[in-house]
Amino acid sequence: MHQVKGVVARAKGQPVELVTINVPDPGPGEALVQVQACGVCHTDLHYREGGINDDFPFLLGHEAAGVVEAVGPDVTGVAPGDFVILNWRAVCGECRACKRGDLQYCFNTHNATQKMTLEDGTELSPALGIGAFAEKTLVAAGQCTKVDPSARPAAVGLLGCGVMAGIGAAINTGAVTRGKSVAVIGCGGVGVAAIAGSALAGASPIIAVDIDAKKLEKAKAMGATHTVDSSSVDPVEEIKRICAETYDGADGADVVVEAVGRPETWKQAFYARDLAGTVVLVGVPTPDMKVPDLPLIDVFGRGGALKSSWYGDCLPTRDFPMLVDLYQQGRLDLDAFVTEEIGIGDIEAAFEKMHDGNVLRSVVIL
Incomplete structure (x- = not known):
């Protein structure tokens, strides 16, 4: 003992x-x-x-x-x-x-x-x-x-926990790769890690969304190409605008990572993704929270995938040594x-x- x-x-x-x-x-x-x-x-x-x-x-x-x-x-x-x-x-x-x-x-x-x-x-x-x-x-x-x-x-x-959850939400759950656009809603530790993981995977644009300017600055330092202050603009419309400027005809991001864990921001993520896009919920909700009211035709009509990411869908024996090696090489x-x-x-x-x-x-x- x-x-x-x-x-x-x-x-x-x-x-x-x-x-x-x-x-x-x-x-x-x-x-x-x-x-x-x-x-x-x-x-x-x-x-x-x-x-x-x-x-x-x-x-x-x-x-x-x-x-x-x-x-x-x-x-x-x-x-x-x-x-x-x-x-x-x-x-x-x-x-x-x-x-x-x-x-x-x-x-x-x-x-x-x-x-x-x-x-x-x-x-x-x-x-x-x-x-x-x-x-x-x-x-x-x-x-x-x-x-x-x-x-x-x-x-x-x-x-x-947090850094793996964010990196894994992007790379493992969201299957982010080069050529894909990403938006991350919520830029605390997990959200910023999702941005770092998206940058590591070669995604572009990478759009960071938050109401806190200091958090958005941290997100930019970790790889965000664009920042959106959702206290002053509609984040859904801004994500759509940025993606359309980058990819002609895009109607949102290929992958939207929700790192807040609230119904309101999950609904934003749902509508901010492109057709056949993916929503990844990695923010942890409280037990009383409910999925927001959505027209079922919107769920059907937009296609794609609505996923939750538990610990970034990681396998520690596979992912930890790899990410530590990237850290030691100065790449993460x-x-x-x-x-x-x-x-x-x-x-x-x-x-x-x-x-x-x-x-x-x-x-x-x-």
Whole structure:
């Protein structure tokens, strides 16, 4: 048993606390990871606000990189000393999705079996099965993906959630390639990552849409060719205008990524795509939100595809090493997503900064 410091949300809407937690030694199929860096993701705030479920207390944190300290019996994929990025999709290899070769859609992803606890024995619910706002965490060994150990932990750890979700929404889910036009609605961390992924794939134009000028500037720095302030113009009409200027006869973007998770912006994405275009929902809605009222003839008549992107439809063992290699080659600027490095006691302040538009990611350094 290991006693370490961790950040816990005890109740809905209450400030997080830095407390001592108990982390078991790894059992069969498990790995103990010494966390080096962990990004502060909006999903952690969702947990604190009760927007995911009510299984309090939560051990927050999930966008993490670190070093494997120990593994349980029968673990062969990773070993002590390996530098890893943590993921929340340890695939089973046995379900119908895995058996047909679609491991990224595994229906039976799993986490560590043993529970981390408070000092009094109260079981903790780790965010996305990880719980990495802690000096050490216990995960399923399949949640550890080995990558180049010379990579900067604060940067590559962000592939554990938001950056991978955005890049994957564009490249994996939206099938963005050169010659395609892309619009991204919502330019927080995930949206800007979708822009970076679209640029990496050679798309043009790449249109960033937001109501915050500071976020639009960040989007432009990461590869957006055009920006649209949707507080002052109709984003649907502006996306259509830009695409028509680039491709004669275009009536919208080939791929529209919705990275907000609201019915209003999803409806904008629906109407901003070209005929036979694709809408990708990667923004996370709350349980009370409904699909907006749309004439069914519009759904039929426009053709194309309406998709949701879960973790960027990624397969960590395939995608993480590739993206880290691109980062190491200077072709994917993951450092640009790290706005600030903070201590483990500064997470509540980082939540507050999410609302001012100045921060893509605050990253906890342990």
